[in-house]
Each structure stands twice: as structure tokens, then as C-alpha cells.
Amino acid sequence: MGRTVAVIGGGISGLAAAWELGRSGADLSVTVLEGTDRVGGKLRLADVDGARIDVGAESVLARRPEALTLIEQLGVERLTTHPGPAGASIVSRGGRWPMPRGTLMGVPSDPESVRGLLTDEEVERLAHEKVEGPVVGDVSVGDLVDARLGRAVTDRLVEPLLAGVYAGHARDISAEQAVPVLAAAAHDGRPLLEVARAAAEAGAKGVTAGRPVFASLVGGLGTLPEVLERALAAAGVEVRKSVVARGLRRDGDGWVVSTGPTTHVVEERFDAVVVAVPAAPTSRLLRHVAPAAAAALASIEYASMAIVTFALEGPVPEVMDSSGFLVPPTESLTIKASTFSSVKWPWLAAAHPGRTFLRASVGRHREESSLQRPDDELVDVALTDLRTVLGPDLPDPADVHVQRWGGGLPQYAVGHRSRLAPTRGLPPGLALCGAAYDGVGIPACIASGRAAARSVLTR
Numbered sequence: 388m389g390r391t392v393a394v395i396g397g398g399i400s401g402l403a404a405a406w407e408l409g410r411s412g413a414d415l416s417v418t419v420l421e422g423t424d425r426v427g428g429k430l431r432l433a434d435v436d437g438a439r440i441d442v443g444a445e446s447v448l449a450r451r452p453e454a455l456t457l458i459e460q461l462g463v464e465r466l467t468t469h470p471g472p473a474g475a476s477i478v479s480r481g482g483r484w485p486m487p488r489g490t491l492m493g494v495p496s497d498p499e500s501v502r503g504l505l506t507d508e509e510v511e512r513l514a515h516e517k518v519e520g521p522v523v524g525d526v527s528v529g530d531l532v533d534a535r536l537g538r539a540v541t542d543r544l545v546e547p548l549l550a551g552v553y554a555g556h557a558r559d560i561s562a563e564q565a566v567p568v569l570a571a572a573a574h575d576g577r578p579l580l581e582v583a584r585a586a587a588e589a590g591a592k593g594v595t596a597g598r599p600v601f602a603s604l605v606g607g608l609g610t611l612p613e614v615l616e617r618a619l620a621a622a623g624v625e626v627r628k629s630v631v632a633r634g635l636r637r638d639g640d641g642w643v644v645s646t647g648p649t650t651h652v653v654e655e656r657f658d659a660v661v662v663a664v665p666a667a668p669t670s671r672l673l674r675h676v677a678p679a680a681a682a683a684l685a686s687i688e689y690a691s692m693a694i695v696t697f698a699l700e701g702p703v704p705e706v707m708d709s710s711g712f713l714v715p716p717t718e719s720l721t722i723k724a725s726t727f728s729s730v731k732w733p734w735l736a737a738a739h740p741g742r743t744f745l746r747a748s749v750g751r752h753r754e755e756s757s758l759q760r761p762d763d764e765l766v767d768v769a770l771t772d773l774r775t776v777l778g779p780d781l782p783d784p785a786d787v788h789v790q791r792w793g794g795g796l797p798q799y800a801v802g803h804r805s806r807l808a809p810t811r812g813l814p815p816g817l818a819l820c821g822a823a824y825d826g827v828g829i830p831a832c833i834a835s836g837r838a839a840a841r842s843v844l845t846r
């Protein structure tokens with residue numbers, strides 16, 4: 388018999404690791420152990436008014452290759468789809484403004500492009516960037532932008548864009564990890580405006596010019612784990628659900644994974660293990676086999692959030708004239724963003740022409756209080772906020788769905804990369820992957836899963 392490998396966690400990272408192992412051509416027996424009764428983790432579909440739509444992650448960055456390559460390898464590239472032409476908007480001082488073009492995570496490439504959204508005084512401050520000496524070490528994105536371009540740029544542009552990715556706060560999040568080109572400019576003492584301008588020019592004229600920035604699948608991104616699960620079965624990978632991994636110990640040159648309830652622990656030996664679960668359960672699993680890595684992982688905080696999806700009867704109301712909006716924390720609203728799904732995704736509008744779907748997200752890092760209310764109150768709060776932004780005529784929903792994501796997104800605090808150094812020196816045959824390490828986006832997770840699989844193969 389060949390070598391045995393366990394992949395703990397059946398989110399996109401673990402499934403990508405299993406896919407890489409399954410297609411390696413090596414003589415392997417691969418088993419995925421997933422704690423819940425479904426694979427996919429943060430990729431999830433739910434029934435809203437008779438339609439199956441995404442209630443978790445909904446798109447992938449198409450400027451990175453990993454997700455599109457996986458989709459191609461799975462043979463479903465014909466289902467790849469892109470957002471429609473309507474851009475997003477941003478709420479500022481009670482108004483809704485078109486998202487300025489060519490910003491780099493909110494840093495404008497042209498100060499004039501944000502006039503109106505920012506006051507004349509704020510634009511003036513932004514236009515006169517204060518470049519003071521090279522920054523040593525990591526710094527938060529917000530602190531860097533505050534010092535260089537003024538607090539209004541952080542508050543009204545960078546915060547909402549970063550919150551869209553991390554559900555976190557710009558003044559806590561590592562520049563090195565979240566926007567490495569801005570961190571590099573800080574280290575070299577170069578102006579951020581210059582870097583944003585260069586990025587905008589590269590976007591307009593480079594190899595990716597004119598190509599869509601985001602992609603998804605017809606039927607929803609939540610179909611990706613379903614397709615992967617079928618492909619893994621066809622490749623001989625065993626996916627076991629409702630199996631929670633509780634312990635990990637060394638056994639000669641292999642590993643023993645314990646699963647099952649504490650009253651009936653089941654132990655199974657594998658030659659190698661890929662751990663693809665969030666930081667807290669990974670930390671618990673590594674406690675005895677890699678204590679320094681376990682301690683580092685225990686320090687990673689997560690943001691909880693909820694996605695409230697509404698189905699309205701009838702065609703898209705005129706007021707929904709963008710793909711959605713972002714809300715900076717300076718506004719007195721509870722929701723932090725809304726996506727007009729039927730506008731953003733033409734496939735969805737075509738599949739359900741008589742209905743309009745939109746969703747609102749609630750919850751930022753360390754602001755769990757906004758989520759500590761029953762579902763019907765959460766729905767009321769989200770609907771009230773939507774009416775504040777879109778006007779009181781927004782009709783009552785025909786159906787609503789609330790998806791809570793407790794511990795949904797890891798927070799990359801300043802110093803994240805060096806803090807996680809112990810996770811990069813593990814014993815042979817053990818590898819980690821997932822959103823906690825080097826990117827929360829799906830392409831980054833896929834890359835980390837595949838890299839973890841290759842590392843246990845080569846060892």
C-alpha cells in the first residue's frame with residue numbers, strides 16, 4: 388500500500404490540498420476529515436425564495452491565477468462568469484458616491500477623483516503627501532495613510548475597502564500583509580500617491596488591462612466545493628464529513644489523528660497530515676507536536692460577521708443603480724456593505740428575472756455587539772439601514788436569509804508575518820494551510836492548500 392495522507396478541514400484550502408494530492412500521480416491514499424456535514428467552509432449556497440444563491444464568499448480575484456486555474460482543471464471553465472458593468476459606490480456623509488477609479492486599496496491615484504466624497508480641505512491635505520523618512524518594520528495600513536495623506540483618506544476610503552476583505556480596522560491591519568506595495572513604499576520612503584498612480588497605470592495599460600478583476604461561477608461560487616467534492620471522489624480521495632479532528636500526535640515517522648466524541652475517541656495513523664482549519668483549532672491540534680507554532684496561532688484574532696440576504700419581488704428598483712455600496716465606519720449605520728446581487732451578477736438576474744436579490748453584511752472585528760441580536764432584529768436593522776441609503780420606497784422583502792459567520796475572517800495584525808514564523812518550521816510530514824497565513828482571499832487559500840500538499844509530498 389502507498390503512503391496515507393489526512394487533510395483536516397474541508398474548506399477551499401483543504402479541498403485544494405486534497406486535489407493537489409489526488410492528482411500528484413504518487414501512490415497515495417488521501418482522506419479529508421471535515422468537521423461539519425458539508426464541505427466548502429466559507430463558500431456556501433442557501434435557498435432564498437426558491438433560488439440557490441451564495442450566502443458566503445461570492446467572487447474570486449481574477450487577477451491572480453489560482454482560482455481560475457483550479458476551475459479550468461475541474462473542467463467547469465464554461466461556467467466562469469464576471470460581474471456586470473455597474474460599478475460599486477461608497478457612502479460618505481450620508482450621500483452615495485461612485486467608487487473612485489484607480490485607487491489602490493482606497494489610496495487614490497488622483498486626488499481630484501475623490502473630491503466630493505472628501506471635502507476640499509481633505510483633498511488639499513491628500514494632494515500634499517507628507518513623506519517623512521523610511522518606515523522601519525511593519526506598520527498598520529491606517530497609520531501609514533493617516534501620516535502620509537490625512538485621516539480622512541483612511542476613514543472614508545481605506546477603511547471600507549479593507550473592511551470588505553478583512554472585516555477589520557485599517558489602523559490594526561498589517562500593511563506588509565494586506566497591501567505589500569504600500570509597505571514597500573513606506574520602507575523605501577516613496578510617496579504612496581506615486582505607487583497608487585503606477586498601479587492604476589499598470590491596470591489600465593498592462594497585460595491585464597480591460598480584463599475583468601473578479602470572477603465567479605454561474606450557479607454561485609458555492610458550487611465550486613460541490614464540483615471539487617465530486618472530482619475528488621472520482622480521483623479516489625475519501626471525504627469524510629461530520630468528523631471533527633481533536634488531537635494530533637507523533638507516531639514514529641507518521642502521525643496519529645484522533646477524532647470522535649471524548650467518550651469514544653477514534654485514533655487513526657497517517658504518514659502525513661495537512662491541517663487546513665482556522666487558527667484556533669489548528670493551535671489546539673498542534674499543542675503537543677509544535678508548541679511554538681500553536682502559541683503563535685492562538686494569538687490570531689478573528690472577526691465575526693453575518694450576511695443578510697433579501698429577495699424582493701419584481702425587477703431591480705431604479706435606485707439600485709450600482710453593484711452595491713460600502714459603508715465607512717464614520718457613518719452611523721450598522722451594515723458595512725451591501726451587494727446588489729441581481730445587478731452585480733447578470734447570470735442571477737437572467738435566472739430569476741421576476742425577482743431582485745441583494746445582501747447586506749454586518750459585523751467588524753471586535754464589534755460583536757452588532758451581531759448579538761436575534762435573526763429577526765438583525766434583518767430589521769439591515770433593512771432600516773438599506774432604506775436609509777436607498778430611500779424609504781425599498782419594498783418589503785418576499786424572503787430573507789441570515790447566515791452568521793462566527794470567526795469568519797482572520798485579522799492580520801501588524802507584525803503578522805514575523806509572528807507566524809514558528810508555523811514555517813514544522814516537523815516533516817506536517818503542513819498547514821488556510822486563510823490565517825498568507826492571504827484570506829480564495830486564490831491565496833487555494834495556493835496555500837496546494838503548496839502544503841506539495842510540501843508533504845516532497846518530504
Ligand SMILES: Cc1cc2nc3c(=O)[nH]c(=O)nc-3n(C[C@H](O)[C@H](O)[C@H](O)COP(=O)(O)OP(=O)(O)OC[C@H]3O[C@@H](n4cnc5c(N)ncnc54)[C@H](O)[C@@H]3O)c2cc1C
Pocket residue numbers: 395396397398399400401420421422423425426427428429430442443444445446447448630631632633663664665668692694792795796820821822823827828829830832
Ligand atoms: C462572509 C464571507 C465572505 C467572503 N467573501 C469572499 C469573497 O467574495 N472572495 C474571496 O476571495 N474571499 C472571501 N472571503 C474569504 C474566504 O472565503 C475565506 O478566507 C476562505 O474561504 C477560507 O477557506 P479555508 O479553507 O482556509 O477555511 P474555512 O472556509 O474556514 O474552512 C475550514 C474548514 O475546516 C472545518 N473544521 C474546523 N475545525 C475542524 C476540525 N477540528 N476537524 C475537522 N474539520 C474542521 C470547518 O468546518 C471548515 O469546513 C469571505 C469570507 C467570509 C466569512
